[in-house]
Amino acid sequence: MRIGAHVDSADPLAEAAARGAEAVQFFLTDPQKYNSPKPREDAERIRASEVDVYVHAPYIINVASPNNRIRIPSRKLLMAHARAAAELGAKGLIVHGGHVGAGADLEAGFVNWRKAFEYAENDGGLPLPVLIENTAGGDNACARRFDALSRLWEAVGSFGAGFCLDTCHAFAGGEDLVGIVDRVKAITGRIDLIHANDSKGGFDSGQDRHDNLGSGKIDTELVVAAIRASGAPAIVETPGGVEGQTADIALLRERAGN
Numbered sequence: 367m368r369i370g371a372h373v374d375s376a377d378p379l380a381e382a383a384a385r386g387a388e389a390v391q392f393f394l395t396d397p398q399k400y401n402s403p404k405p406r407e408d409a410e411r412i413r414a415s416e417v418d419v420y421v422h423a424p425y426i427i428n429v430a431s432p433n434n435r436i437r438i439p440s441r442k443l444l445m446a447h448a449r450a451a452a453e454l455g456a457k458g459l460i461v462h463g464g465h466v467g468a469g470a471d472l473e474a475g476f477v478n479w480r481k482a483f484e485y486a487e488n489d490g491g492l493p494l495p496v497l498i499e500n501t502a503g504g505d506n507a508c509a510r511r512f513d514a515l516s517r518l519w520e521a522v523g524s525f526g527a528g529f530c531l532d533t534c535h536a537f538a539g540g541e542d543l544v545g546i547v548d549r550v551k552a553i554t555g556r557i558d559l560i561h562a563n564d565s566k567g568g569f570d571s572g573q574d575r576h577d578n579l580g581s582g583k584i585d586t587e588l589v590v591a592a593i594r595a596s597g598a599p600a601i602v603e604t605p606g607g608v609e610g611q612t613a614d615i616a617l618l619r620e621r622a623g624n
């Protein structure tokens with residue numbers, strides 16, 4: 367069982383060591399900006415490391431958007447991050463499911479998702495798996511409720527899209543965590559990564575506010591059960607720096623490992 371944390375991007379391997387983590391996730395650029403990643407001096411060290419690496423794409427990316435001033439740069443930025451993540455030997459690039467905005471037709475979001483994968487294919491192909499993550503909120507979100515996720519997968523499943531299940535986002539997004547792995551797999555056929563987070567917001571609150579395991583509104587056993595049932599690696603995206611995340615990792619290793 368590979369368990370790790372979302373860490374600062376300056377020296378992810380040192381952050382992994384500080385937490386005793388077997389996996390790390392980090393951003394390559396400011397997550398709120400349309401910046402293309404630059405080559406990293408530690409790329410070879412990261413590639414050679416035993417630590418599994420995941421890269422989280424900027425939050426600002428929304429390939430589902432009906433607004434072409436958001437959608438087109440988002441597609442290009444996703445591809446740039448995919449290439450840079452592959453340079454680091456990353457196992458996947460995580461990107462949020464996106465949304466079409468209030469009043470817009472959600473179907474356009476699914477069509478735009480398919481176009482994003484087609485754009486990637488025409489631009490040399492994705493050099494690593496893109497893992498679409500479920501979201502807690504968003505106006506007309508493509509991957510909050512699983513009825514939408516099901517329609518999204520009809521659009522992108524054939525391109526080999528992967529899936530990242532965030533337990534905070536599922537709970538706050540209004541999807542019951544009991545039996546969630548089976549429900550997701552019936553749609554996507556796969557779970558590549560679990561984001562193992564507790565939630566400060568209540569069930570179906572729509573709030574994307576992560577908490578340390580056992581400190582928020584989620585029964586930790588349901589997070590543990592999701593990791594066990596999926597057999598997927600887990601990344602905690604929880605507060606508290608080294609101390610808080612080390613405790614969360616230890617808890618998961620103790621209860622989900624065997």
Ligand SMILES: [Zn+2]
Nearest residue numbers: 499532561603
């Ligand atoms: Zn997440």
